[in-house]
Amino acid sequence: MRQSAGLAVLLVTIWVLAWGSLSWANVLSGVVVAAALLAVVPDVRRASHPPTVRPLPAARLALRVLRDVAVSNLQLAREVVTRGSGVATGVVRVPLAGCSDETVTIVASLVALTPGTMPVEVEQGPTVMYVHVLHLDDPERVRRAIWSLRDQVVHAFGTPEAIAEVARVKAESLAGAGP
Amino acid sequence: MGQALALAGSLLTLLAAVGVVRFTDALSRMHALTKASTVGLVLVLLGGALTVDNANDKTSLLLAGALQLLTMPVGANLMSRATYRARGIPSTVDTIDELAEHLDAARDEAG
Amino acid sequence: MITAGYVMLALAGIGFGYRLLAGPSLTDRVVGLDGLLIVGVSVVVLRAMQTGEGAFLPAAVVVTLVGFVSTAVVARFIEGRGR
Amino acid sequence: MTVLLAATAAGLFGIGTYLVLQRKLSRIIIGIALLSHGANVLMVGSGRRGRAPIVGSGDAESLADPLPQALALTSIVISFGVTALLLALAYRSWLLTSDDEVQDDLEDERIAHRGAPDDDLAGSDELAEIEGDPTGEEVEP
Amino acid sequence: MTALVTLPILLPLVGAALSILFGRSRRVQRTIALSTLTAVLGMAVALLVEVDRHGPVSVQAGGWPAPVGITLIADRFSAIMLVVASVMLLSVLVYAIGQPGAERNHVGFQSIYLVLAAGVAAAFLTGDLFNLFVSIEMMLTASYVLITLGGRLEQVRSGMTYIVISLLASVLFVAMLAFVYASTGTVNMADLAGKVGDLPPGLRSALAVLMLVVFGIKAAIFPLFFWLPDSYPTAPSPVTAIFAGLLTKVGVYAIIRTQTLLFPADSRPTTLLLVLAGATMLVGVLGAIAQGDVKRILSFQIVSHIGYMIMGLGLFTVGGLAAAVLYTVHHIVAKTGLFLSGGLIEHAGGSSRLTRLGGMVRTAPVLAVLFLVPALSLIGLPPFSGFVAKFALVDAASERSSYGVMAVALVVSLLTMYSLMKIWISVFWSPATEPAPAGAAGRDRAAEPLGGPLLMVAPTVVLAALTVAIGLAAGPLYDLSLRAAADLLEPSAYLEVVRG
Amino acid sequence: MIVLLLAHLVAGLGLVAVGGRAGRRAVLVGALAPAATLAWLALQAGRVLDGEVVSESLAWVPELGLDVDLRLDGFAALFVALVSGIGVLVFLYAGRYLRAGGEGQGRLLGLLVLFSGSMLGLVLADDLVVLFGFWELTSLTSFLLIGNDHTSARARTAALQALLVTGAGGLAMLGGFVLIGQATGGGTYRLSEVLASPPGGTPVTVGLVLVLVGAFTKSAQYPFHSWLPGAMVAPTPVSAYLHSATMVKAGVYLIGRFAPAFTGVWVWRPLVVGVGLVTMLCAGLRALRQHDLKLILAYGTISQLGFMVVMFGLGTAETVVDACELVLAHALFKAALFMVVGIVDRQAGSRDIRLLRRPGPGWGPTLAVLLVSAGSMAGFPLLFGFVAKEDAFAGLEPGSFAYAGLVLAPIVAASMLTVAYSLRLVWGVLGRDGDGLDTTAARTAAPPATSPSTTAPAGSGPAPAPRASFLAPAAVLAGLTLLFGAVPALIDGVISAAGESLTAAAEPVHLAVWHGWNLPLLLSALVLGGGAVLFMARRAVDRVLALGHHLPSGGQGYLAVLRTLNVVADRTTAVVQTGSLPVYAGVILTTAALLTTGALVLGDGWPGWPTLVGSAGHVAVCVALLVTAGAAAAVRRRFSAALLLGATGYAMAGLFVVQGGADLALTQVAIETLTTVLFVLVLRRLPDRFERRSGPAVRFVRLVAALSVAVMVFTVALTAGGNRVAEPVSSEMVERSLPDAGGRNVVNVILVDFRGLDTMSEITVLAAAAIGSVALARAGRRPRSSGAPERVPPPAPEGRRLERLVVIDVAVRLVFSAVIVGSIYLLFVGHNQPGGGFVGGIVAGAAVALRYVAGGIDDVRNLSRAHAWTVLGAGLLLAALTVLAPVVLGAAPLESTVLETDLPLLGHLKVTTALPFDVGVYLVVLGLLLMVFESFGDDPHLVTTPVDADEVEGPAESRPEAPVEVRAS
Numbered sequence A: 001m002r003q004s005a006g007l008a009v010l011l012v013t014i015w016v017l018a019w020g021s022l023s024w025a026n027v028l029s030g031v032v033v034a035a036a037l038l039a040v041v042p043d044v045r046r047a048s049h050p051p052t053v054r055p056l057p058a059a060r061l062a063l064r065v066l067r068d069v070a071v072s073n074l075q076l077a078r079e080v081v082t083r084g085s086g087v088a089t090g091v092v093r094v095p096l097a098g099c100s101d102e103t104v105t106i107v108a109s110l111v112a113l114t115p116g117t118m119p120v121e122v123e124q125g126p127t128v129m130y131v132h133v134l135h136l137d138d139p140e141r142v143r144r145a146i147w148s149l150r151d152q153v154v155h156a157f158g159t160p161e162a163i164a165e166v167a168r169v170k171a172e173s174l175a176g177a178g179p
Numbered sequence B: 001m002g003q004a005l006a007l008a009g010s011l012l013t014l015l016a017a018v019g020v021v022r023f024t025d026a027l028s029r030m031h032a033l034t035k036a037s038t039v040g041l042v043l044v045l046l047g048g049a050l051t052v053d054n055a056n057d058k059t060s061l062l063l064a065g066a067l068q069l070l071t072m073p074v075g076a077n078l079m080s081r082a083t084y085r086a087r088g089i090p091s092t093v094d095t096i097d098e099l100a101e102h103l104d105a106a107r108d109e110a111g
Numbered sequence C: 001m002i003t004a005g006y007v008m009l010a011l012a013g014i015g016f017g018y019r020l021l022a023g024p025s026l027t028d029r030v031v032g033l034d035g036l037l038i039v040g041v042s043v044v045v046l047r048a049m050q051t052g053e054g055a056f057l058p059a060a061v062v063v064t065l066v067g068f069v070s071t072a073v074v075a076r077f078i079e080g081r082g083r
Numbered sequence D: 001m002t003v004l005l006a007a008t009a010a011g012l013f014g015i016g017t018y019l020v021l022q023r024k025l026s027r028i029i030i031g032i033a034l035l036s037h038g039a040n041v042l043m044v045g046s047g048r049r050g051r052a053p054i055v056g057s058g059d060a061e062s063l064a065d066p067l068p069q070a071l072a073l074t075s076i077v078i079s080f081g082v083t084a085l086l087l088a089l090a091y092r093s094w095l096l097t098s099d100d101e102v103q104d105d106l107e108d109e110r111i112a113h114r115g116a117p118d119d120d121l122a123g124s125d126e127l128a129e130i131e132g133d134p135t136g137e138e139v140e141p
Numbered sequence E: 001m002t003a004l005v006t007l008p009i010l011l012p013l014v015g016a017a018l019s020i021l022f023g024r025s026r027r028v029q030r031t032i033a034l035s036t037l038t039a040v041l042g043m044a045v046a047l048l049v050e051v052d053r054h055g056p057v058s059v060q061a062g063g064w065p066a067p068v069g070i071t072l073i074a075d076r077f078s079a080i081m082l083v084v085a086s087v088m089l090l091s092v093l094v095y096a097i098g099q100p101g102a103e104r105n106h107v108g109f110q111s112i113y114l115v116l117a118a119g120v121a122a123a124f125l126t127g128d129l130f131n132l133f134v135s136i137e138m139m140l141t142a143s144y145v146l147i148t149l150g151g152r153l154e155q156v157r158s159g160m161t162y163i164v165i166s167l168l169a170s171v172l173f174v175a176m177l178a179f180v181y182a183s184t185g186t187v188n189m190a191d192l193a194g195k196v197g198d199l200p201p202g203l204r205s206a207l208a209v210l211m212l213v214v215f216g217i218k219a220a221i222f223p224l225f226f227w228l229p230d231s232y233p234t235a236p237s238p239v240t241a242i243f244a245g246l247l248t249k250v251g252v253y254a255i256i257r258t259q260t261l262l263f264p265a266d267s268r269p270t271t272l273l274l275v276l277a278g279a280t281m282l283v284g285v286l287g288a289i290a291q292g293d294v295k296r297i298l299s300f301q302i303v304s305h306i307g308y309m310i311m312g313l314g315l316f317t318v319g320g321l322a323a324a325v326l327y328t329v330h331h332i333v334a335k336t337g338l339f340l341s342g343g344l345i346e347h348a349g350g351s352s353r354l355t356r357l358g359g360m361v362r363t364a365p366v367l368a369v370l371f372l373v374p375a376l377s378l379i380g381l382p383p384f385s386g387f388v389a390k391f392a393l394v395d396a397a398s399e400r401s402s403y404g405v406m407a408v409a410l411v412v413s414l415l416t417m418y419s420l421m422k423i424w425i426s427v428f429w430s431p432a433t434e435p436a437p438a439g440a441a442g443r444d445r446a447a448e449p450l451g452g453p454l455l456m457v458a459p460t461v462v463l464a465a466l467t468v469a470i471g472l473a474a475g476p477l478y479d480l481s482l483r484a485a486a487d488l489l490e491p492s493a494y495l496e497v498v499r500g
Numbered sequence F: 001m002i003v004l005l006l007a008h009l010v011a012g013l014g015l016v017a018v019g020g021r022a023g024r025r026a027v028l029v030g031a032l033a034p035a036a037t038l039a040w041l042a043l044q045a046g047r048v049l050d051g052e053v054v055s056e057s058l059a060w061v062p063e064l065g066l067d068v069d070l071r072l073d074g075f076a077a078l079f080v081a082l083v084s085g086i087g088v089l090v091f092l093y094a095g096r097y098l099r100a101g102g103e104g105q106g107r108l109l110g111l112l113v114l115f116s117g118s119m120l121g122l123v124l125a126d127d128l129v130v131l132f133g134f135w136e137l138t139s140l141t142s143f144l145l146i147g148n149d150h151t152s153a154r155a156r157t158a159a160l161q162a163l164l165v166t167g168a169g170g171l172a173m174l175g176g177f178v179l180i181g182q183a184t185g186g187g188t189y190r191l192s193e194v195l196a197s198p199p200g201g202t203p204v205t206v207g208l209v210l211v212l213v214g215a216f217t218k219s220a221q222y223p224f225h226s227w228l229p230g231a232m233v234a235p236t237p238v239s240a241y242l243h244s245a246t247m248v249k250a251g252v253y254l255i256g257r258f259a260p261a262f263t264g265v266w267v268w269r270p271l272v273v274g275v276g277l278v279t280m281l282c283a284g285l286r287a288l289r290q291h292d293l294k295l296i297l298a299y300g301t302i303s304q305l306g307f308m309v310v311m312f313g314l315g316t317a318e319t320v321v322d323a324c325e326l327v328l329a330h331a332l333f334k335a336a337l338f339m340v341v342g343i344v345d346r347q348a349g350s351r352d353i354r355l356l357r358r359p360g361p362g363w364g365p366t367l368a369v370l371l372v373s374a375g376s377m378a379g380f381p382l383l384f385g386f387v388a389k390e391d392a393f394a395g396l397e398p399g400s401f402a403y404a405g406l407v408l409a410p411i412v413a414a415s416m417l418t419v420a421y422s423l424r425l426v427w428g429v430l431g432r433d434g435d436g437l438d439t440t441a442a443r444t445a446a447p448p449a450t451s452p453s454t455t456a457p458a459g460s461g462p463a464p465a466p467r468a469s470f471l472a473p474a475a476v477l478a479g480l481t482l483l484f485g486a487v488p489a490l491i492d493g494v495i496s497a498a499g500e501s502l503t504a505a506a507e508p509v510h511l512a513v514w515h516g517w518n519l520p521l522l523l524s525a526l527v528l529g530g531g532a533v534l535f536m537a538r539r540a541v542d543r544v545l546a547l548g549h550h551l552p553s554g555g556q557g558y559l560a561v562l563r564t565l566n567v568v569a570d571r572t573t574a575v576v577q578t579g580s581l582p583v584y585a586g587v588i589l590t591t592a593a594l595l596t597t598g599a600l601v602l603g604d605g606w607p608g609w610p611t612l613v614g615s616a617g618h619v620a621v622c623v624a625l626l627v628t629a630g631a632a633a634a635v636r637r638r639f640s641a642a643l644l645l646g647a648t649g650y651a652m653a654g655l656f657v658v659q660g661g662a663d664l665a666l667t668q669v670a671i672e673t674l675t676t677v678l679f680v681l682v683l684r685r686l687p688d689r690f691e692r693r694s695g696p697a698v699r700f701v702r703l704v705a706a707l708s709v710a711v712m713v714f715t716v717a718l719t720a721g722g723n724r725v726a727e728p729v730s731s732e733m734v735e736r737s738l739p740d741a742g743g744r745n746v747v748n749v750i751l752v753d754f755r756g757l758d759t760m761s762e763i764t765v766l767a768a769a770a771i772g773s774v775a776l777a778r779a780g781r782r783p784r785s786s787g788a789p790e791r792v793p794p795p796a797p798e799g800r801r802l803e804r805l806v807v808i809d810v811a812v813r814l815v816f817s818a819v820i821v822g823s824i825y826l827l828f829v830g831h832n833q834p835g836g837g838f839v840g841g842i843v844a845g846a847a848v849a850l851r852y853v854a855g856g857i858d859d860v861r862n863l864s865r866a867h868a869w870t871v872l873g874a875g876l877l878l879a880a881l882t883v884l885a886p887v888v889l890g891a892a893p894l895e896s897t898v899l900e901t902d903l904p905l906l907g908h909l910k911v912t913t914a915l916p917f918d919v920g921v922y923l924v925v926l927g928l929l930l931m932v933f934e935s936f937g938d939d940p941h942l943v944t945t946p947v948d949a950d951e952v953e954g955p956a957e958s959r960p961e962a963p964v965e966v967r968a969s
């Protein structure tokens, strides 16, 4: 029920955005449309967990992504000019414990946008991401970068349990047990 | 402001195009396209949203930008995965390939 | 400024078009096609900025959506063939 | 209709024709799609170009002719439906033969390559007999 | 009046939709289809009576006046075609329901059949060139589905030919519409009738020829007919029968309608039409002679007889057109009847190959009669429908001193007889020379004294009786055809009713 | 008269239907109709003999001059008498000849009655076309009678030959009639009017030749004769009736009718007389070599028909009267002879003169009949045949017309042949030859045409004599021969009336046995003597005649024609009907291109070169279009081709943008994407590459075809575009869109309102295509085991189902409902902004495609409880009802109303009734896409094994049926 309500709010928002003006007519019709959709296509109700958004971590994540994207494009510009000289591609395995479906998706998307990396496989249970890297000098460095991204994403969107899990994994890895 | 954003976006798209032309293997070209043109297009859409008068048009462009941000990386992810796995495309992995090891292991297990 | 944008996009279009035609792999063609769609959408937006005519913007929104659909479908079903 | 549009339509028709004359249904379908594109180029080219025909977005003179657009739209959608059906046919062909080759009509081939009609309805043997034309040898032992 | 012109299109559409929704019950689907087509038949008859008494009836869809909205219009010619088509649709539906086998049980059969009915009716009733395109597409798409229903290998093969060729015609149709709109700015036929005359002669005749080709592919005239004999025979019998009766005739209708209504007398491709008519008759019947399969022989004859209809048009006289109209009516009835009896033959003998059939005059005497009557009609023997129609054609040709095509018509008549007698002798007289294929559905003679299920035989009997009736009542029918032909050549009433 | 014809029809059809069960009574029923005719004729006799005409008319197709005009005059009466009189006798004879209850006898008798009616109609018809009709009916009944014993290959062959030859002649004759009829001033087909004022001119000359061809075929004249000997396979009553007494005289009848009016036409006499004489002589010679009694008679008939053709054809007042006598005489003796031969055949078991033995005791009456009739045939004095032949010789006496001598000489010669074969016949029946000739040779030779069953086998002692009732009909005929031979004046009136009805110049005749010592008498004596000599020297004659064996015969001619026809048909068909789609497509497209370009070039109307390009954008998209299209054609891999085609489609959208088509571009983009998706779904099954590159010649042909089509499109497009003759009708649409139809987006208003009917048909197309796709893709799947509809297929083996990918799963879930909402927005906004039902539906379909990408077909199926078929049907129903509703209310279909209202809180609302229509469109498009995924989207493991469609039946009627065909278990 809560999921439905959350989804309905999202749908009404999109509806109103689509019409481009906030009016009673648009909101009410949006509610009708959303309700009808949820009734006719019940499948969407079990679509996803209700999104938890923590504003502060989310903002931090956004900043980081903006920076990454900028770097990414600059790096690309350099490579385009130098014609990818010194390219040393590789595929790195990155275990991502503590990620739900949703967060791993966000992580994967961000990895795709950040410099030199592209996820080529995401496996669940346990969650592992394989990342294609344009300049692979040190796999560990890549892993660490992605883990830090994962941490930020989980802090911004994850459940408390996920945050705890991430913290636990981090502690273990610091303890040298490795993921 | 809008026009500047649009110009920057166009520039990034051009950058992506150059990368797509010049890079030597499919996965690398995938990198180029995803990085530059996602952002490029979003910039153009933002620029448009800032410039056009009609409210409806503005929201349309914003929606399009959101959609693009959401879908482009996912699409790239899917495409890279397929490319890596496709028999017909040589994926030049110069250094280590931990996925290949993993897949081989899984294959051995199955066989 | 818009004209400069047009020029860049035209050049980009040529680049993506080349990749679409030249391939050699299916991924390359998909990359080229996606790039061309991005160019197309950008041109439409630039044109809307220039003329104020918003009639073609829905088409741009739809392209961003359906471009993903075709990429996704191709990606899911090209295993076993790469060209 | 500008020269460019006419030439584009002609080009699409030419390429489409070339493809339609092939043996793989998937190529033929592509050919038909190109032919349809060509026809739609002609269709939209048959009316005035201009701003999108939305009343109020400009004076009537500056609007593109909406009718050919509507007609082209209808024809596009119809082509889509029929293409889906053709693809179903190719799919069916794959189910049955593992290919989408357009095969020649067997009966036509049979007729083209047989020496003589299957059935002697004219009945040459019977006819000689019943016409009552005994040979000379029969008369004298 | 509005209802009479519109309901023959709309009722089958509503019926088709209901039929899709009631996919779980064949019984309900059949009730829907039968009642819809019966109603359409009733309305078609009423429409013909109305139109014959008071002249053309037209309706503007949406209430928008002529060039803006689509015109639906019935004159004598279209009303005649509609009546005949309705009779065929109803008879063949009953036949299809009576036929054992998987196809008729397919969930989509009834709805697609109704779509076909709607398409045919719309093609006859529309007064708008683009709407004609859409109507024909509706009919054709339904036919694509029907011809491949069952999905057997040979159906797939022939379906490819059929669909691809039809699509080429459709593409050319759209191109032609574009040319028409580019030069005249309209697609309303009555509107075009006034404007085409202003075009330069070269363009005018190019459009006339292109239209002829576009509709000629559907009508299966030489050299555009090849697809027909390869594709029709593979479909289930009732489907082949309704195709044979109606589909090519829609093409013929469109040719006659456009060539008479749109183009002024001096840009009519008379010689071209007569040459094509002669070639169509001849090549078609030679093809029929070469075949060794009942359905294929009958299919080639369709081609051949389309030539007669085109010949009547090509004369461009009232007599010629009246003969063409009468011939078309006759041909629809006789040919559908022949295909229905061909289906019964296949049902009773387990095959449609001549070599596998034999001696059926003894084993299935009822079928012998049911074959012979439409066959004799097709040959043109009195007192059946074909006799008067063929004579009217020959008479009209002679009147116009078109002796060449007249001679061809007579010779082809003889060859038609030969090809039909080939069936008669092989199937009904001589013993089979090849065993029937293993597992062929040999029928139980005791259980089916009529030679087939009652619901299959009854419509065949009706059509056979109809061809006799048309022959006997040829006088009034020919008078009606004359009036229809006069309307076609002098369409002032048609134009007036559209222009208001 | 019409009543009589109908009586024949009813009796005939009745006998065909149930005659087999009526036994001997069937014969009597059959005799009824001709007997009634005879009675009727007797009632009319007085008037007709007085020269009056009895006529009757029934309008049939008056506008074509096609009426059932019947007319009984003297000439017709003669034939009516023959047809019905001999008809009655033949039926009585048949009662004894046929075995009761034999297979097909009811049919045979019924057909005989039908024939009798047709023949009656033929001689009574006063309308040329109706005459033709009856003519063809006699051919048809003859065909069915000859082939009645359908198990015999010879019967079938002979029947076909008879039908084709006489049918061909009949059609030629129809052509002739039409030519002649059109040449008459009023275009009349009334026989009496045509003959009263015969038209002239070349068409009439040609027409006459055609009519004569018809007459020659029917009357078995050379070179069309050979069907008649073949027809002898028919049972003897049929031969006696059709093939000697009546039907074969139809041609003679026609020549008799036409001759007086048309002898003036230059072609008439040489043709008729020439053919008649050749026939007389040749057939007479052939008769001398026959061993089968029926064949002797058949060739005799041909020869005698030649005689009649000559006599009628000469067309003088005298010869036509003589010919009438010949007709009567021939009918009497030839029918009787056939009956006798039939008796011999039945009783002795053979008709071969080499096998027949001397008849035993009790055969006396039969032999008497034989002798009388054969004597009449030979022209023996005191028999009617003598009278007729005498008169004929008299009519041909030198000086009676130009070149009379030239005609007379061959006739005399041919008459000698007649005498000789008459003797041969008598000799054969008497069994004299049976002793002299080598019977073993005959036995080993092909068995002669015997009737299927005989009362006694050949050669087992003397044959039993026939019963009196068997012989009686023949005896009646022989009696008449004797009677008229002795007292010819009895039929003065009949012959005079016949002659006078043919030509006004004919005078009343007085028949007599003795005309004094004159040339005819001398000739008769000469003929009898010469004939006897020929018969005596038959061995020598036979040896001479055998030399002619290798000369081409009519039968060979027929065979050659038929074979040639078959070969031509085969060759033509092989060339035209290659069975190859590429060839068909090439021919059709090239034809379209060449004819159209040709028509354009032959006329004029080149408007000069228009603007080169519209805008820079145009150049870009057009280049993109052509390049991608070319690449799609050039690549050799299916997937690449599909992608490049997609690119072409997007370029099309670009073109629509630069042309100003917003909705068009929107639709194109959406449709193109889905097309690509469908392509991929199907192509993933197919081989990677297009194989087999064709040879250069093939590619050259393709190139030429492509070029011709391109040239056509280019030239016609420019000519059409440059010749706009009127303001487009769309300007009015733009004006009325907002005020009258309540929509700003003119394209959408056109689609759902102005031209909503197009759209209605179009979504119907989509619905049909959807059903078709499902039917094709799912045909032949094995039926579900249980009746209950299952939504979820059983789980597939691990690793073979579409793998779930977490990233796409999540993304799709997020996007899906948003896109659906967007699609609904597009649906509603359509009337004023780009959008509408189509685009909305397609975008919704794209959302479905996303679900498919994420979870395969299961995800699509699990989307909603609403089934794809329901969506499709509901959409179609909604749209159709929107179109229909106004009609029910008495307005035009789809007539819409704009509803405007101000509501509190919501403000101003404006809805048009076109909206439900657009919703219907949306639903149909969505339904189509759902069904298409259902069709192609099956997980591969479910369909990897090709299924044989034939082995699977559809779900049985009784079981509850699910709308979608079953899927594999």
Ligand code: NA
Residues within 6 Å of the ligand: B083, B084, B085, B086, B087, B088, B089, B090, B091
């Ligand atoms: Na690879």
Ligand code: NA
Residues within 6 Å of the ligand: E354, E355, E356, E357, E358, E425, E426, E427, E430, E431, E432, E433
């Ligand atoms: Na046979």
